[in-house]
Amino acid sequence: MNTIKTGILLATMTALFMGLGYLIGGAGGAMIAFVIAGGMNLFAFWQSDKMVLRMHGAQQVDESTAPQYVRLVRQLAENAGLPMPATYIMQQPQPNAFATGRNPEHAAVAVTTGLLNSLSPQELSGVLAHELGHIKNHDTLTMTITATLAGAISMLANFAFFFGGGRERGGLIGTIALAILAPMAAGLVQMAISRTREYEADAMGAEISGRPLWLASALEKIEAAAHRVTNDAAEANPATAHMFIINPLNGTGADNLFSTHPATANRIARLREMAGESASAPRNPWG
Template identity: 55%
Template sequence: MANLVRTGLLMALLTALFMAVGYGVGGGTGASIAFAIAAAGNLVTYWVADRAVLAAYGARPADPAAFPRLVALVDLLARKAGLKVPRVFVIEADQPNAFATGRDPAHAAVAVTTGLLGALDEAELAGVLAHELSHIRHRDTLTMTVTATLAGAIGMMSNLALIFGGGDERRSSPFAGIGGALLLILAPLSATLVQLAISRAREYAADAGAAALTGQPLALARALSRIGEAARWVGNDDAERNPATASLFIVNPLAGTTFDALFATHPPLRERIARLRRMAQFDARAFSDQMESSDRI
């Protein structure tokens, strides 16, 4: 619940930033137009984002005859989680990775790369799939897609305003002059930081959800380690062409520099793995305490 409230507040902040940029460009009229654009953009995103993302990666439906292990695992884990079984897709890509998409649990899809299927054992693959199902269960795919759309729109509007300037209403507004220029520069940066805060928080929550669903946090930890190591050396051309979708993947698919890590869409892998290991230790201690209590009885 706390994560949902925080996500809602951050999305409201993104919308407010978008309206502020609109106000900086065209005063009250600009703010109204910005709000209308945000609402329309979110509506379009709600209905077509999953199809657009799957098409961008050339994802094809997983044939149960060709990928029996994958289809069976998704079916088993979805039923265990109390979810409608999502559509399953395969992407021809060497980089091991996976993502989930869809506007709600009833219209969801899970996509994995062929590289992932070849890199993980069954327990590790189950951990990755459970992570994606956790995103679906908590509607993270819609949240992250909407925030990416808003953040991109804020940046685009700010760039246009800096290039072409505003009208008479903007020049007479409180955002005129140096203050207006600062707003148009800082708003996209703020929007990016808000988007990253949402994405990072949801990754930690999905890791925890996957560990609870499979009961094997160490298997997911191993999978993250394998995927992260492979992603350092194996590129993902489709992701490089569509960087706004990077936050959907279980591990950042983009090549980057040390500076890029400041604006990474995912939490550090070392911290994610460390948290999963702590979960495994806690479960082991709890089991041991339970056995000791039984012995005393």
């Protein structure tokens, strides 16, 4: 299912890219955009995870530099039956986290220093289990490709606005319309993928940690902090916002229609329901 979703995403993003190319340079521009989009799709498949990690200044760590964090990821990965992912830390005061990588064998988990400093070990377990849930569900390829291509489409749309085609391709009105609609369409793709995906990762994370309330408590803290603490890297790269466990953007208070995440209160309510239904749990990393 995720392979089909990724294919549809690539086709949609390529079509948007070609539309913008046509607006800028007519049929020739559309063909150039098609070639560029093909190269970008290949790049996104193989390298977009590394690019996203660089965007957020994530530094890889191991047991010698972040022992508690890395050991916890290792234990939870064993609970989930996953290979050990690479572990990264972002120097950001806002508590948040994301997972990336094209498959479970080439995956990474990244957390902010704010997350490590503000959560209890149990809450951190819930967050990491959620991110491992994305990896186990094979979400990370779709998430990362969306971030890369949505950012590229937004940049090209801005280029179209300032240097768009003439009267024969729709004139100024067409240029403005496509410059607005293309990034909006990319954002809607992000939104559609994100909302369902977050609920599924919450459920998988609760299963991996065995304690749904750990994640529920963490989400409450992260949500409150995200409104107070700015994540500068995320604000500079808003196309990556859907990758985080909680929307890291706090600058504009976007309307719910365009939110990349479901309401945190709804996620917490589902986790509390799961806690009432849990009869057994996998190995608890805290004994």
